[in-house]
Amino acid sequence: MSDAPLIEVKDLGVRLNTSHGPAQAVRGVSFALRRGETLGLVGESGCGKSVTALALMGLLPDSAVISGSIRLDGAELVGLPDTAYCRLRGNRISMIFQEPMTALNPMHTIGHQVAEPLLRHTGVSAAEARHEAIALLDRVGLPDAAKRVDAYPHQFSGGQRQRITIAMALACQPDVLIADEPTTALDVTIQGQILDLIASLVEERGMSMILISHDLGVIAENVERMMVMYGGTVVESGETNAVFTRMGHPYTQGLFRARPRLGARKGTRLKTIAGTVPELADLPAGCTFADRCTIAEARCRAALPAVVDVGAAHGVRCIRTDVSMDAGGVGA
Amino acid sequence: MSVFFLRRILTLVATLVAASLIIFLVLDALPGNAAQMLMGADASPDAVHALTVKLGLDQPLTVRYLLWLKGMAVGDLGNSYVYGTPVAGLIAERLVLTIPLAIMSMLITVVLALAAGIYTAANHNKLGDVGVMSLTQVGIALPNFWFAILLILLFSVKLQLLSAGGFAGWDDGIWTGIRSLLLPAISLAVVQAAILARVTRSAMLEVLREDFVRTARAKGLGKREVLWRHVLRNAMIPVMTVMGLQFANLLAGTIVIENVFYLPGLGRLIFQSIANRDLIVVRNCVMLLAAMVVIVNFVVDVLYAFIDPRIKVSNL
Amino acid sequence: MSAPLTAPAGTAAIPPGARPVTGFWRRALRHRSFVLGAVLSLFVLGAALLSLVWTPWSAYDIDVASKLHPPSAAHWLGTDVLGRDIVSLLLVGARSTIMVGVIAVGIGLSFGVGLGLVAAARKGWTEELIMRMSDFTFAFPAVLSAIMLAAVAGPGMVTSITAIGIFQIPTFVRVTRGSANAIWAREFVLAARAAGKGSFRITIEHVLPNILSILIVQATIQFALAILAEAALSYLGLGTQPPQPSWGRMLNDAQTLLFQSPMLAVYPGAAIAIAVLGLNLLGDGLRDLLDPRLARER
Numbered sequence A: 001m002s003d004a005p006l007i008e009v010k011d012l013g014v015r016l017n018t019s020h021g022p023a024q025a026v027r028g029v030s031f032a033l034r035r036g037e038t039l040g041l042v043g044e045s046g047c048g049k050s051v052t053a054l055a056l057m058g059l060l061p062d063s064a065v066i067s068g069s070i071r072l073d074g075a076e077l078v079g080l081p082d083t084a085y086c087r088l089r090g091n092r093i094s095m096i097f098q099e100p101m102t103a104l105n106p107m108h109t110i111g112h113q114v115a116e117p118l119l120r121h122t123g124v125s126a127a128e129a130r131h132e133a134i135a136l137l138d139r140v141g142l143p144d145a146a147k148r149v150d151a152y153p154h155q156f157s158g159g160q161r162q163r164i165t166i167a168m169a170l171a172c173q174p175d176v177l178i179a180d181e182p183t184t185a186l187d188v189t190i191q192g193q194i195l196d197l198i199a200s201l202v203e204e205r206g207m208s209m210i211l212i213s214h215d216l217g218v219i220a221e222n223v224e225r226m227m228v229m230y231g232g233t234v235v236e237s238g239e240t241n242a243v244f245t246r247m248g249h250p251y252t253q254g255l256f257r258a259r260p261r262l263g264a265r266k267g268t269r270l271k272t273i274a275g276t277v278p279e280l281a282d283l284p285a286g287c288t289f290a291d292r293c294t295i296a297e298a299r300c301r302a303a304l305p306a307v308v309d310v311g312a313a314h315g316v317r318c319i320r321t322d323v324s325m326d327a328g329g330v331g332a
Numbered sequence B: 001m002s003v004f005f006l007r008r009i010l011t012l013v014a015t016l017v018a019a020s021l022i023i024f025l026v027l028d029a030l031p032g033n034a035a036q037m038l039m040g041a042d043a044s045p046d047a048v049h050a051l052t053v054k055l056g057l058d059q060p061l062t063v064r065y066l067l068w069l070k071g072m073a074v075g076d077l078g079n080s081y082v083y084g085t086p087v088a089g090l091i092a093e094r095l096v097l098t099i100p101l102a103i104m105s106m107l108i109t110v111v112l113a114l115a116a117g118i119y120t121a122a123n124h125n126k127l128g129d130v131g132v133m134s135l136t137q138v139g140i141a142l143p144n145f146w147f148a149i150l151l152i153l154l155f156s157v158k159l160q161l162l163s164a165g166g167f168a169g170w171d172d173g174i175w176t177g178i179r180s181l182l183l184p185a186i187s188l189a190v191v192q193a194a195i196l197a198r199v200t201r202s203a204m205l206e207v208l209r210e211d212f213v214r215t216a217r218a219k220g221l222g223k224r225e226v227l228w229r230h231v232l233r234n235a236m237i238p239v240m241t242v243m244g245l246q247f248a249n250l251l252a253g254t255i256v257i258e259n260v261f262y263l264p265g266l267g268r269l270i271f272q273s274i275a276n277r278d279l280i281v282v283r284n285c286v287m288l289l290a291a292m293v294v295i296v297n298f299v300v301d302v303l304y305a306f307i308d309p310r311i312k313v314s315n316l
Numbered sequence C: 001m002s003a004p005l006t007a008p009a010g011t012a013a014i015p016p017g018a019r020p021v022t023g024f025w026r027r028a029l030r031h032r033s034f035v036l037g038a039v040l041s042l043f044v045l046g047a048a049l050l051s052l053v054w055t056p057w058s059a060y061d062i063d064v065a066s067k068l069h070p071p072s073a074a075h076w077l078g079t080d081v082l083g084r085d086i087v088s089l090l091l092v093g094a095r096s097t098i099m100v101g102v103i104a105v106g107i108g109l110s111f112g113v114g115l116g117l118v119a120a121a122r123k124g125w126t127e128e129l130i131m132r133m134s135d136f137t138f139a140f141p142a143v144l145s146a147i148m149l150a151a152v153a154g155p156g157m158v159t160s161i162t163a164i165g166i167f168q169i170p171t172f173v174r175v176t177r178g179s180a181n182a183i184w185a186r187e188f189v190l191a192a193r194a195a196g197k198g199s200f201r202i203t204i205e206h207v208l209p210n211i212l213s214i215l216i217v218q219a220t221i222q223f224a225l226a227i228l229a230e231a232a233l234s235y236l237g238l239g240t241q242p243p244q245p246s247w248g249r250m251l252n253d254a255q256t257l258l259f260q261s262p263m264l265a266v267y268p269g270a271a272i273a274i275a276v277l278g279l280n281l282l283g284d285g286l287r288d289l290l291d292p293r294l295a296r297e298r
């Protein structure tokens, strides 16, 4: 593992056109990811996880305004023309989506869909691509891959379809895999299997992974480092262990208290904290969590709080960490 | 052949029989005496009776209906009341014009509509989209026969490029024939294409919002590739349904357009026969047109199975 | 494409009964295709109404001496081959067109909506039968029915109205059944059934009022189709008969004179196109305004 980051995101901001006018969906997101590292992204629905992921993929709508910098192996991706981005997508960065039922084209065979990135990015022949697709489908644990390669998506279950999308994402041996809630739509009994599959593939191929989830249990068990997002900002980031043992942000603490039991990986959805996630268009100025924070003060609303280091590579975006880490620690 | 396929065929046959029954009832049961009508009010009763017997009109309705059905099954449609020649031959002569005309205008319709639909969907909400959509809005409002007259005004009266009507036949080569059908086919097609283009566009936009489009983009496919490889085929299902329904309009349209361009096709034959009180010809022509509509829509249904893997062909 | 919807502040405070009306007109006047469609449609309707009380000349008096006059102060758009004033013919033609359209759509609406409501309320084989019958009717475009009727009963306004009316029925059946089925699945209908209301009462009290706006939109668009069909039938000589002026008939007359007086073939067609365009735009606008859910795609 080299020291130079594979992906380096600096001060990423995304402005989207919503039905209520333009809104800042993501701001001030920074992180670096080295080859082989895994990073978790956790937060309530609507906090900007998918928007962040899509920004990395260059798949936001044309009307989105992206600021800051995203570097892959030192090369800037923000502002990259679509044709150049197309050469990266599915090749060096891949993505698995939340909804396996709709993520596959109902009109094409699964073999064709898995082979498509190979045909697009590598010089292989159609026959080789098909052969490779069968091997991939076999690897992701699709039973009878060789026989079912010419079947259509509707002939598979949700879990099987997610395996197919994983095969598709891995086809070109990408450097980075972004998994956006890969198990949320699946049956509880299948979720563990799919996460184990992803974990073993990441390990086996030395990929970096960004795993998005709103399930703290999933994050705890699958990634080395994590970021907690709220209202489009990263409110806390650090080593997974450090964040779980010394959570510094009132929001992280709230999340933790709201979940049923640590270690119960399966089906641990987040219960929300008192109050609701603010509409993007009317996020409070200053700390985005101020409206729901029990220890908020007037100065919290003045400006977006800076990141405070509370430990080795453990940052918290809060100006009252002294209070929060004292009173609201794990024990509370 | 599966049970489902059999059922569809049975429905098709039942529909055709129902259509024949209605046509027969309207054209042969309602009017008084066809022979009287043919000979005029002041013909002698003996002469009328003789003609009635000669035409087989003295037989009971059910017998005549069944004879007609049997005749259609074996291709013998009886003889024209007026010319005495076989109806099948009269119709066949005219189909040589009407079928190529219908096919040409359907082809032009599909090409224009898909081009406009795909272009506007790919440029959604941009200037080109708004412009083409406004044009289709106007296109839908044009009566096709008026558009035909405008084309005649432009190409025949002003520019003198094409003849204002008539049909050169196929004897002087295919191109001469196609040339004389060009304006009629275009005038039929443009209005239909306007409708189909709008359907295509909204079907494509609908598909463009689907998740698998994003998946395809995430694989590294460009916007155009996604449009052609992933969106188009999915969007074809509603487009084909409308195309099937439009075929009915198109056939009705040929009747009108043949009259604009004085083309000796099926439409003209029907009008001459109405004028001549040649009801047996009218009956068979109407049946033929209705049957074409029903059969085309059946074919569209079957085609779904080939386009959409979710409907298994074996289950049809 | 639709105008921005800036809801006035405090909309929620206005009682629900009052809001749709004021909100409707406020939005309607900003909706481009609605306004354009309404203007064009009212223009044609106005012409038809005007013809009842006034035309520049009589539309029926033949004056061969002044035939084929070019436009002038006396005859704004000139005269036809029988010396009749074109403007007067167009005005009276609007009346024929609207009359045929209204009656034909009326036929389609009453039979189609009735059958559609029955299909949705009864389900089972009743629904199956009605839907099969309406599919079947699609095999007979208005021109085909008109030909059959004309062959036995002779051409004329009644023939064209009947043919167009029959052709309108299946569309209304489909639209009605589709939207009525959606209403039948809603909770307030379940509640009404639980309260013991019969299907007839539910249809009248709950289903019909809720699909009314969809029907209005559809009727507007069908009206446009009826005008096109009427014009085609009159052009073919199957519809409105002389001396009653009609736009389609005028086009037929003009076609023989294309080389002498090409403009005679332009006016009536433009009149038809304006009427149809107006109604289509009005229908699109109404769809946006009355049922935003349906409108997303346009």
Ligand SMILES: Nc1ncnc2c1ncn2[C@@H]1O[C@H](COP(=O)(O)OP(=O)(O)OP(=O)(O)O)[C@@H](O)[C@H]1O
Residues within 6 Å of the ligand: A016, A017, A018, A019, A025, A043, A044, A045, A046, A047, A048, A049, A050, A051, A052, A061, A214, A280
């Ligand atoms: N294309 C878009 N146009 C406008 N707003 C958008 C768009 N995509 C996302 N948003 C808005 O941006 C915000 C963040 O959305 P995002 O999808 O990133 O949430 P998320 O964290 O992934 O939530 P979930 O857990 O539900 O997937 C939401 O308020 C959403 O409504």
Ligand code: SF4
Residues within 6 Å of the ligand: A249, A250, A251, A287, A288, A289, A290, A291, A293, A294, A295, A296, A297, A300, A305, A317, A318, A319, A320, A321
């Ligand atoms: S900055 Fe203030 S409002 Fe925001 S989390 Fe910290 S204490 Fe709460």
Ligand SMILES: [Mg+2]
Residues within 6 Å of the ligand: A049, A050, A051, A180, A181
């Ligand atoms: Mg998401």
